[in-house]
Amino acid sequence: TQNQFLRVDRQSSNSKKTKASILIPTKNNFECLKTCIDSIFDKTSPNLFELIVIDNQTTDSKSLSYLSEIKKIINCRVLEYNYDFNYSAINNFAAKHAKEEVLVFLNDDTEIISDVWLQELISQAIRPEIGAVGAKLFYPDGTIQHAGIILGYCRIAGETMKGLPNNHPGQMQRANLTHNVSAITGACLALEKKKFVQVKGFDS
Numbered sequence: 778t779q780n781q782f783l784r785v786d787r788q789s790s791n792s793k794k795t796k797a798s799i800l801i802p803t804k805n806n807f808e809c810l811k812t813c814i815d816s817i818f819d820k821t822s823p824n825l826f827e828l829i830v831i832d833n834q835t836t837d838s839k840s841l842s843y844l845s846e847i848k849k850i851i852n853c854r855v856l857e858y859n860y861d862f863n864y865s866a867i868n869n870f871a872a873k874h875a876k877e878e879v880l881v882f883l884n885d886d887t888e889i890i891s892d893v894w895l896q897e898l899i900s901q902a903i904r905p906e907i908g909a910v911g912a913k914l915f916y917p918d919g920t921i922q923h924a925g926i927i928l929g930y931c932r933i934a935g936e937t938m939k940g941l942p943n944n945h946p947g948q949m950q951r952a953n954l955t956h957n958v959s960a961i962t963g964a965c966l967a968l969e970k971k972k973f974v975q976v977k978g979f980d981s
Contacts, residue, residue, distance in 0.1 A: 778953045779946060785955070787900040788893075795899050797826045797967065798875035802858070802867045803885040805837040814847060816889040825895050826881075828853040831871045833862050864963060865979030872973060879903065880973055884964040887914070898967035901955065909968050911961030913952070919943045924951075925958030934959065 778784055799817065803810045832855055835841055847853050856874060858867050868882050879902045894912065901910040914923040924938045938945060938952050945952055
């Protein structure tokens with residue numbers, strides 16, 4: 778990592794056999810959703826995941842047409858959620874329909890840029906001592922949006938390194954290495970399904 782540290786590759790034989798259910802809630806957001814899903818299929822082996830899109834009362838014609846299209850994709854399902862949006866409730870609903878061992882909660886306005894994003898999330902999520910796993914996220918201009926949330930920073934809690942250049946190392950390359958934090962954003966969050974069930978899902 779920038780000629781300073783070595784990273785551990787945890788993609789063991791176990792993690793390569795483990796699959797994920799990617800859960801994406803959406804409503805009237807055709808362009809973002811299409812970009813998100815196109816990037817998933819472009820960067821990810823279809824053998825690694827099932828895709829579940831949760832339609833939260835979509836009314837836009839373009840979005841409805843697109844939802845009809847993705848229903849035809851082999852490992853893609855569309856669920857209807859006919860209630861007011863509540864992040865926790867809608868994802869708890871979707872998780873009950875997920876078939877795979879790891880759940881990946883993903884916002885519909887994200888775009889995948891790494892070929893190994895899902896393998897990395899899975900390899901960390903299946904470690905017994907690990908709870909939720911997050912990703913390093915960037916704004917469209919390439920600056921860091923999310924590299925973890927720390928309690929006590931920015932008064933109550935804050936996102937470390939937010940707004941810094943994407944190659945900013947952080948303290949001792951922290952921004953470029955796997956590390957523990959107090960919390961992570963729900964925009965891209967992976968968790969073993971059995972652990973999610975154990976804590977009774979999200980608090981809605």
